[in-house]
Amino acid sequence: MDQFGFDFGDPRIRLGDWTLSLQLFTFENVYGLDAARLRTSGDDERVETEALGLTWAGAQEKAEGTGGLTVERTEDGIAFTARGTHTKTLRRAKVVLYGLPDGTLTGFHFTDRPIGDGQAFAYPGAVPHAHRVHTPLLFLKTAEGDYFYFQSLESEMRPKTFAVYRDPRGNGTTVELIHEELATRMSGAIETPQWRVGRTADPERIARQHVEHVRKTFGFVEWQSNPLVPDWLKQVGFVAYIHGQHWSGHIFNSYDDMRVLLRRLADRLDGRHILAHLAGWEGRYYWKYGDYTPDARMGGADGFRRLCEEAHELGIHIQTMLGGNCANREAPGFWQWGESSYMRRADGGIEWGNAPDWDTSRAHETSWQAWLNPGAPGWHQHLLGQASDLIEIYGVDSIFLDTDGHWVNDPNYPVFDGFRRLRDTLKQRYPEVMLTGEHWSDGLLAVTPFTHDDTLHNLNFEHLIAPYVRTYPYNSWGDPGRNSSGVFEGGWSAFKPSGDKPHIIPGLVFVDGTLEAAPDAVDAAIAHARRYVANLAR
Template sequence: MSLIDTDLSFDPRDPLFPSPAPGSAPAGPRWSVQVFTTTNGYGLRPAEPLVEVDRVRVRTGYASLGQQRTVDAGAVDVEVRAEGGALTWAITARHDEPIKAVKLLLRGLPADRLAEGWWAPNTGRSQLHHERFQLEHPSPDWATPWVAVGEEPRCSTLSVRDPQVRRHVLHVNRPAHSPEPIVELVHVPAASARETTCRVPEIRFRPDADVDADLDEHLSFTERAHGLVPWESRTDVPDWLRDVALVVTLHGQHWTGHVFNTFAQMSEALRFVARHIDPHRALAYLPGWEGRYYYAYPNYRPGPDLGGDEGFAELARTARELGFRLMPMFGGHGANAVQYPDWERAVMRNDTDRYAELLNRPDWDSDRSGEGDQVFLNPGEPGFRAHLVESISAIVDEFGVDAAFLDTVGYYFDDPRHDVFDGYRLLVAELRRRHPGLVLAAEGWWDALSGLFPLSQQWFGTDRDLRKPRVLSRYARTTGHLAEGAPGPGSTGVHEKGFIPRPPDVAREGHLPVVSIVDDTLAEHSAELGAICRWAAENAPPQGTVFPRITP
């Protein structure tokens, strides 16, 4: 059962407090707060709020969820302000135990807008969230903690102004004990920095929003907080990347040992592609180049079954002569415990540091069971980060590759020993120090992550037709996922998804088209491959295209 489907089996009987009226609008939503430690969850005691013209203040202690008893463990201070047509919540919780989460609960949002549905900037244009759903940031599913409810132009907006990278959860549901939907916004302090006092970053609700102005205001805050730089001003984007019109995925070796393309066959594929698109406008992406995909992780050397060092060097020479750029794939977290004996030092730990988080265990060999030795390691751990730096640097120095792709870094983990985002930041900083011209790419994207990686893959299965594409295109570019099916029946190559028919090509702001090449592509589907390359060349934005800037 997923976390979104779990809930209390009783009414927590949260006391509800009023909000001041934002401007000329009627009074805002009723609200309450819950506080969580690693041992229990707590509601607020009923209290008389201090109500002023433009603010409401509440200071109260704790009660058990359900209000069966009071709990003498600290207090919560909340101030709700009305200013400029918006409501802002400032919440400070103090507890005898370290606090792992604080939840703001809202009731009484406009019923007509709730009925129309919720959407985030990176929600697909044709998608809306209704009834019970959950969004989590940081995540490719919720790229920045801003959300709207209702169809434009009549929307309400809710956002979190957090200067740090920490987890936030939006959960909407109407439990059996409630006559109306409850909107929950949960702030989760980093497990590595839990304290007995938690100051929740500012939460802002605008009942009648100019949606674009409100989003731009939020993005301006995000830029300042996370050092985001507009695409046209980024110093980590070389001119050649600005002109890429197509990503060509050259699949190498599957986990089982099946070879889709040797390095010689990859060179042949690049020669074919060069007849249909200017190679200077194409980026060749290499998953499974290190040998058995994921099985060899994190040992990154050219796979012997594909041609070894000599074959990889010849591929690099061919690419340079034709004008292509090469981007081999590295695991941002993934490792085979057999290949990396020191895995326990770096493995992701749960938020209380009591056990290893054994994540993402695909069934690579189709025996209908996940493989047992795949672990996720934290680049925040100095030893594993150094291993990644040295591995990537060796390939750059020896073969002159132009970019490095880091698998799975769109995941955010709350490892109490090492802050994972700080690990990403230090990894990127060291690689850029050693290789100033090296392009770094990530699987998945969200606001602060786009500040580190100018290029990403769109998270698997997510819609590319974004409601507000500037949340991406202002800062970075993204492309289709590794698992996007190849021409023909849709082989996903080294990925574990089997066969997925390739979606139609549609030009999207900030998105680079992708085409995959597997073992039968040139032999049986070359006409389709050539047509895709020509389409990409014809539909690419002009070289040097700049998308509209944000005007706060």
């Protein structure tokens, strides 16, 4: 974790045992409060501090602007908000807490993680050198077994970063709590939502309160009563994860192969309880993203239509995989809908996302792979149109949005709003169609409560999230025949069966020959599905 090699000179504010400071960030530099122009008032229960000037260069230089903190006691710690003004655009406000004990870090999506040389956690999207968290809550577990918690009581989806490290001068653990304004409304003023920090012996109580807060904020509801979830999906007890065509053009299953597979599965389990998730159905996986139409080598439009029709005759529902924010710049018409829709970071730079080694050249050069903002009119309308065509022409029952958790603070259009509008339009047009996503976060639970994010298979506090979500085997999981991950870029992954939990719908990965190569694993998965279906009726 990068640090300054000098004392930045921040004046510190104290309330009881808590010590804090504030830094403000433009796109050009970082600023502290001017200690010579700092006014503080309050008592043992509340402190208000306001600086009528700022400093930079580690307090060697002065700058115009203001900054302040309001800190109040709570039953187990403190609550505070920060604010600032500057002559230039402010993007972030960082509150630093000092002198905390050593320990390990834990949160909703990961087990205990040592502080080590420093850890950073980002919400809602990943940033370089930071772990992604699904909701802005972090715990520091001490050697004594109690917990410090750090929580943002946010009212919308805006970026948060938590940074935790040991003070290099030996003064305990330092925690940074960083808020970033939505780039679409950044200005010369910034104000954070309320942060709450405290100490507790019962982290589940804090987690439960936090889930209730984000539930009200984003409006997600329990699975069984969720109007986004069609009745047919509530009867699904098995997801057949069928791999089609790899990026290289290698075909695992053609449309006819998929039809045969689904017939054989329907012989063993009522088709009403089967969802067929099709990855690489459109042709070369990822290379054809943005052009979601059937592939000639796999059987063409007629072959895909026969697949969907026969699946429906068997009672099986079809889910097709689309890139929610990713497309090939070589896709037909990209200049019309893609060029104006690039995802951009808050500083205006184009976001290029990840760079898989699709061709195994070890070059990781994927400049053809454009990352697009679903909130941008061009890509939003194209994605909506492509999904609508699949539903209307072929009767596709569910649209899966790949990489929907890839979030950036775009200064042109809010990413999350784009997904919400897509949800609303599809639901209005096609009430029985499901919108599914790769990832989950507190906000995405209100958009895509059906997801294959594999963090949900082994999650801290999962009983608090499970009522609102359903998941199934992830894209990278290996098949039981030869541990192939099919179209997924990893290539190989040890087979593992689905977890036996109510929020995990049993499923299995199918590449070519899986039924013949792993009959025992298929039998076990179908038996698991039958048990799951039996429990649905209770």
